[in-house]
Amino acid sequence: MNGMTFVNTPGYYYSIAYFLAAFLVNRTNKQRDDVKGWKRWIIHIVFLGGIVGFMELTDGVRQMLFIPCMMVSISMLLFYIYLCCDFGLKDAGYYCARAFICGEFAASLCWQIYFYFITIRSGDIKWFGWKWLELLGVYVSVFGVLYFLEKYLKGETEENSVNSRELITVIIITAAVFVVSNISYLDQGTLFSSRFAGEMFTIRTLVDLSGMAVLYAYHIQMRELQMKFEVDTLQNILEMQYKNYQLSQESIEIVNQKYHDLKHQITLLKAEANSEKSTQYLEQMEKEIKSYEAQNKTGNKVLDAVLTSKSLYCQNKGIVFTCVADGTLLNFMAEMDISALFGNILDNAIEGAEKIPAKEKRLIHLSVAEQKSFLRIRVENYCEEKIVFKNGIPQTTKKDKRFHGFGMKSIQSTVKKYGGSVTAGVRDNWFELRILIPLHVV
Template sequence: MNDVVLTEIPRLYTAIAEWAACTIYILMLKKRFRGVTLITTIISALLIQCGVQLVAGTLPNTFWILGMTVAIGMMLLYIHYCCEVTWINAGYYCVMTFIIAEFAASLEWQLYYYTVCTTGNTSLLLELFVLITVYGAIYFGLFLLEKKQMLKLHQERVLTKELLSVIAIGVSVFFVSNLSFIYSNTPFSSPITKEVFNIRTLVDLSGLAILFVYHILRREIQAKYEIDAMQNILQSQYMQYRKSSESIDIINRKYHDLKHQIAVLRAEEDSGKRLAFLDEMESEIKTYEAQNKTGNTVVDTVLTGKSMTCQKYDIELTCVVDGKLLNFMHVMDICTILGNALDNAIECEIQIEEKKKRLIHVAVLSKKGFIVLRFENYFEGKLKFENNLPTTTKAQTSYHGYGIKSIRYTAEKYGGWITINQKGNWFELNVMIPSPKVE
């Protein structure tokens, strides 16, 4: 038995391991395209990765690092080309998939070597059986593990320092696991084939374990950060509701008094200007009363408070709202959806120079078994998305999208979802919630 040949993992098997690891993550991440285009890209990537590894295998040993660098570069391009991720995110997943592939290829070939040594069977059928079994088990387990973790986050943003951390771990693991192929007489390497296999596989496994612990911990921290941020926004909207409720009680009494005063003044002889002024006051009262009688006191309070903000900034707010449809929802959830949606719309309208274009429309209605909350506002420019959320124009990007995330999180509590569209110069946010069953 030729120990040297058996120690070297076939380049073709390494290429398959690298391609399979990348493909698993691509299937779980948000993709740029689907269907035939995606399938064609996946098959093409397999052929290219195999070609790169086979060509690298023909190069002298001095070009070994160069060949591995090119293979890793192809993995990076494959992930970034197929998925809607930044280069930093793609680099992060590239390191993860590379170490996973190193472990899978090492374990598969070690088990095959052990089987050959114990049985003497060198058939191609046995080789393929070990390959399919080991790769299938590892990548199926990876899919189950990562799919469960990815459900905890709506999106994942990798920081530069996090990418540098996983690169440092990946480089260290790769160097130590392959040290025996370069220097066999060191405290961390061996000239004996069996020990070479053990060192390589165990180091790859240890490195993979470290990477996954780091990977899961940073996701848990990010998920906690998102929840805390959304809770802060939710609490803020609720506090705004409480303050608005107290203020509106005073305003209600004041408007009630004004109605009687206007009736008295109309009975007196007065000038045309006085009548015009009184007409304007009465119109404002009717507008206020219309927005303040939706059938849900929480909705009334939020809409009235936001309408006062709109008047301050010369924004025309129109509402067609059946508040009774939201009576089943918790007060804080109503505040979260209405408050965040209107705050975002108002912030957008304030930036529009022409005051006549500052328009917001709110509708709450029942449609085909769903309660639809629709928020529309005039929008100038083209809407851009990042991870299914509109890109922020705020200076503080660390809280990017948390208002929308809070709305989506609240909708999902009731089995609903949100959609965001741009129709011409109109931004449209739809919150769809299944109508509660009447018992």
């Protein structure tokens, strides 16, 4: 049988492979909340019918129309991923490029195997349905392996959004792989082309496999860099909050020393006061000093320093900050963890309170208490903005999410270290952050 009759791979090989690759992206990433149930299945069916129909209709088009038709197919792939997955356009483009090359490889491998058995071992193939059985076996094998690979790579960590540089890199790799793998079909006279069908299929399959490997290697490297950046940032936040605590502690000790000296001076002045008015004035000063001494005395020096520092900041910003805390419950925690945990908790609450124009609504309340063998930490602040939650945790509203939201991640990391949990919610314009840490395990 003349191998050149097999040069044009049927369109449905590629269209089915593209659909499965995009469907794999859909199943291994967060899906849109507004597209559920029967709506999602309608989208799957419509895309499958659309991509198969279009590629069958344009199968065997002239070379000048090949690239435009491929661009339409890729656009359909992009739209399908964007419509189903909770992605921005850059993320959808990134995963579309990877899905496209995975689909190219699966279809190329499947057709090459079919070509081999038809041309080399045609006597062994007597059943017409073998072609479809082979297609099913190859696609189940390829996309089954890719599914488990995606799940393994994803793990428990959350992926950050793709930036422009990463998207452009993946697009360049994808375009280069596609051009090299298909150059024999467009021009058989180039340095990297072949005139023989078997060689053409081998080149295409190996180039697609190499391209897929490069894209996965780049994806793994990108995730490792993201994870390293996140770990380093969380460590920097931990150290920064601890340094803030140390500076606050030094300042508080100086102030306390001055207040201690002032108490003795007031006592001497009271003994030498000649009028009742002067005595009353000095007694009022003494009362205010005792009131200061009673502030933020929770039984934990680290918490005391953090609360005093944040209280002074709130006073300067017109924020009413109240606190009821038993600091002795925190004695099992490391000083650095206490300073990071409460520093980030109050920084987030203060940031939310500062956004409120009406000063009378700038309210923050913190409580630290024991509840049924659990350390319960709860902070509330008045909130008027709409907050987006994911798995019970507020998400940053800033544009570039990879550089923001680390305060909440640091809180989660510290609480997880002690076997606790973090949840949040909004009720009647009050944002509430709740932390529970078991006390019996420490």
